[in-house]
Amino acid sequence: MGQVVELEIPARADFLEVARMVVTTAASIEPTFPDERINDLRLVVSEACTNAIEAHASAGDTDKRILLRCDLAEDRVEVEVEDQGGGFDLADLGELPAVTDPARLEHERGLGITLMRSVADETEFRVSPGGTAVRLVVYSTRPR
Amino acid sequence: MHFEVNVAPVGAWSVVAVAGEVDVATAPRLRKEAIDLVAAGHHRMVLDLEAVDFMDSTGLGVLIGVLRRVTAVGGALRVVCTTPRLLDLFRLTGLDRVFDLRSSVDDAVSEAAGSAGADRADGADR
Numbered sequence: 001m002g003q004v005v006e007l008e009i010p011a012r013a014d015f016l017e018v019a020r021m022v023v024t025t026a027a028s029i030e031p032t033f034p035d036e037r038i039n040d041l042r043l044v045v046s047e048a049c050t051n052a053i054e055a056h057a058s059a060g061d062t063d064k065r066i067l068l069r070c071d072l073a074e075d076r077v078e079v080e081v082e083d084q085g086g087g088f089d090l091a092d093l094g095e096l097p098a099v100t101d102p103a104r105l106e107h108e109r110g111l112g113i114t115l116m117r118s119v120a121d122e123t124e125f126r127v128s129p130g131g132t133a134v135r136l137v138v139y140s141t142r143p144r
Numbered sequence: 145m146h147f148e149v150n151v152a153p154v155g156a157w158s159v160v161a162v163a164g165e166v167d168v169a170t171a172p173r174l175r176k177e178a179i180d181l182v183a184a185g186h187h188r189m190v191l192d193l194e195a196v197d198f199m200d201s202t203g204l205g206v207l208i209g210v211l212r213r214v215t216a217v218g219g220a221l222r223v224v225c226t227t228p229r230l231l232d233l234f235r236l237t238g239l240d241r242v243f244d245l246r247s248s249v250d251d252a253v254s255e256a257a258g259s260a261g262a263d264r265a266d267g268a269d270r
Contacts, residue, residue, distance in 0.1 A: 013168045014145075014169050016168060020198075039229055046198075047201055099242050108206070108209045111204055112202075114201075115233070119236070
């Protein structure tokens with residue numbers, strides 16, 4: 001295990017920038033982490049925290065908090081984002097229409113998990129009635 | 145958080161210049177500005193993302209909603225974006241084939257018909 005940074009934020013949109021800033025600043029301390037991967041980390045943390053913020057908003061629980069745990073190692077950063085927003089069923093997300101289908105424009109949401117899976121090197125979603133935990137791993141070098 | 149939206153007419157187009165970070169905290173302002181423009185009859189819109197430092201899927205969702213509204217009234221939406229990091233967002237989600245991406249505002253307000261994905265802003269074969 002590397003160095004661990006923990007952060008707890010209110011489940012509010014105006015704290016999202018703080019989450020991105022703390023995680024990426026912590027990752028920047030490791031000199032082997034290139035800017036490209038820091039940017040990937042910034043994006044996936046933003047997506048995970050946005051989902052958490054929206055889960056709390058849907059449940060009317062914006063007074064609850066979101067926990068971020070950031071484990072920094074030389075070759076990778078592992079971030080876990082935990083909310084108490086009531087959870088969701090990944091299977092319910094379904095497939096978006098093809099981009100060539102005009103019906104695709106009816107879907108403004110649903111891209112966050114696609115981006116997390118595309119950009120992070122490892123993703124894991126643990127959903128329970130009490131909330132969701134998202135584990136994201138970004139390596140300093142993108143695995144081939 | 146740094147975020148600005150400025151609207152200026154350029155010929156027949158309304159150019160919406162966005163600066164700063166576009167996420168769940170700021171995207172509602174961009175959505176409202178764009179929807180208000182469409183409602184006021186500005187159906188030819190350019191979204192200039194050149195000064196955007198960060199955008200996530202919430203920002204992409206706003207762009208999709210604006211495109212839907214503009215398309216519904218027979219208008220046009222062109223997106224100016226040359227930042228590799230932002231272009232990756234379009235590519236990873238397949239939206240580079242949905243949006244008419246342009247390399248500059250001058251290019252976007254030109255009358256040349258754009259075809260989503262065919263006139264790539266980065267010119268790269270990804």
